[in-house]
Amino acid sequence: MENNGQQMQTVVKDRRPGALGDLSVLPDEVICRILSLLSPRDVARLSCVSSVMYIFCNEEPLWMSLCLNSATGFLEYKGSWKETALIRGNLINADVERKRKPLQFDGFYSLFLYRRLYRCYTTLEGFSVDNGNIEKKSNLSLEEFHNKYDGKKPVLLTGLTDSWPARNTWTLDQLLLKYGDTPFKISQRSSHKIRMKFKDYVSYMKLQHDEDPLYIFDPKFGEAAPDLLKDYDVPHLFREDLFDVLDNDSRPAFRWLIIGPERSGASWHVDPALTSAWNTLLCGRKRWALYPPGKVPLGVTVHVDDEDGDVDIDTPSSLQWWLEFYPLLPDEDKPIECIQLPGETIFVPSGWWHCVLNLETTIAVTQNFVNHTNFEFVCLDMAPGYHHKGVCRAGWLAVDDGNFGDLDEIMCCSESCSNSTEEPRKEKRLRMQNTCNEVTADHAADCCGVWNRELPYEINFLSKFLDENRDHYNFMWSSSNCIGQREMREWLWKLWIAKPGMRDMIWKGACIALNAGKWFECIGQICKFHNLPSPKDDERLPVGTGSNPVYLIAGNVIKIYVEGGLESTLYSLGTEV
Secondary structure, eight states: OEEOSSOEEOOOOOOHHHHHGGGGGSOHHHHHHHHHTSOHHHHHHHTTSOHHHHHHHTOHHHHHHHHHHHOOEEOOOOSSHHHHHHHHTTSSOTTSOOOOOOOOOSSOOOHHHHHHHHHHHOOOTTOOOSSOOSOEEESOOHHHHHHHTTTTOOEEEESSSTTOTHHHHOSHHHHHHHHTTOEEEEEOSSSSOEEEEHHHHHHHHHHOOOSSOOEEEETTHHHHOGGGGGGOOOOGGGOOOGGGGSOTTTSOOOEEEEEEOTTOOOOSEEOGGGOEEEEEEEESOEEEEEEOTTOOOTTOEEEEOTTTOOEEEEOOOHHHIIIIIGGGSOGGGOOEEEEEOTTOEEEEOTTOEEEEEESSOEEEEEEEEOOTTTHHHHHHHTSSSSHHHHHHHHGGGGOOGGGOTTHHHHHHHHHHHOOOOOOOOHHHHHHHHHHHTSSOHHHHHHHHHHOOSOOOOOHHHHGGGSOTTOOTTTSOOOTTSSSOHHHHHHHHHHHHHHOGGGHHHHHHHHHHHTOHHHHHHHHHHHHHHTTOOOOOGGGSSOBSSSSSOEEEETTEEEEOOOSSHHHHHHHHHHHHO
């Protein structure tokens, strides 16, 4: 205490150096990250080390991470994530009531922890955009949809769900009454598959104060609750789905039931395999933000593995992005936005970045689909290699001129393919470069002078970034692809047989994904050498799902040796035929 003659002032000593020791030099987010790698038992012990460590070790987001990282099977929330984790780990007795109040300390401040706490308790009642800039349409014809929106831009649609029973039956109370004991899959940032009974999830929604709450995101809700599929129909604008030729066991996940509380939502992403999507809201309000293909949002980083092409997106939660990144954007850099209300359906074209925030408890259904407009893009995304995947998502930021010998040709293609005359500002390009960590700041300025146009999202242009030496049969297959290699070959073959009127399009897709033109040229040479008839039109694609291309030509079986050696090839020939 010291008296300056006017007032008494209390000098509060900073606890951080003494309580953390050498760890005090680390940023708080790094300390939290280290703690998240420990076991719940070790974190509980560490909380006894010092006052500041007690604060770090009792933070709810930390215990949420610890619980979800170790949780498997059914999850039941116990009122707090610390309580849930300790009970699941048999570290405390669930039947013993604990009334001890948390300890309070002065002399410590953390902006990082404060922001997390704020996000956990903020409410979103007035968190909406005044005037959305997504076009809103009703009674849209199929022709107008394909001409103006499909593959071009998002649109918010009304009137598509007026006859759905789900408009009246998909409320929280009615679903709880009918499906209370039904388990649904939960979406969270963990590799573990977690399910919750619907009654337990509703209880969690009412009790939680999470910055990024769990939400139901179940691709197999039709199996868990088959009657839900009777409550809605696919809108007439989206009924063409080329994945329909595959069996349910072979086709990738394509429809999801989505239920989440206020503050939950989907962070920035591009839909898998560059598919398009529709999303219909039955209850609550959602805020949407979207950017066109190649325009990476501020705060988002795209990682593409240069070995197998696996795509990983590093992004803040949707709530964090809107609170901390959105205010930094000048008006010309802000995304396309809208507020989605019950009964409205939003269409998201192939390749578009989008982020969704639930402004209150919401119930929705969504489906991804492949039609004639995005088919070649889907084939492109599943082609071997990695450059094309980066360009499809990060645009020019993913282009390294050291890896492309014929940039003049690519730029010429860009000029001819581009449908946009808008030129982004140099400052905008620099900021996005720094955000995505794709190039250095010095090189970014050079890039801005060369590439001053939006990314042409056009298949002929994007195909320029494919690996010329790609080999579908030998290249590593990306774990982020929505289907496996064998399923991919099966899909193209079934389309080839089932839809002869679309063979020109299917052939283009096969040339992109399988490099089918290379194998067809090879089979032509084999037929010529052995005096066999030239392949007919319906014999152009390899058959079967084996690890080597097999052709049926005029009653002859021809297998092109690619991998495994001649002995392996002969051994597996009978199985593939």
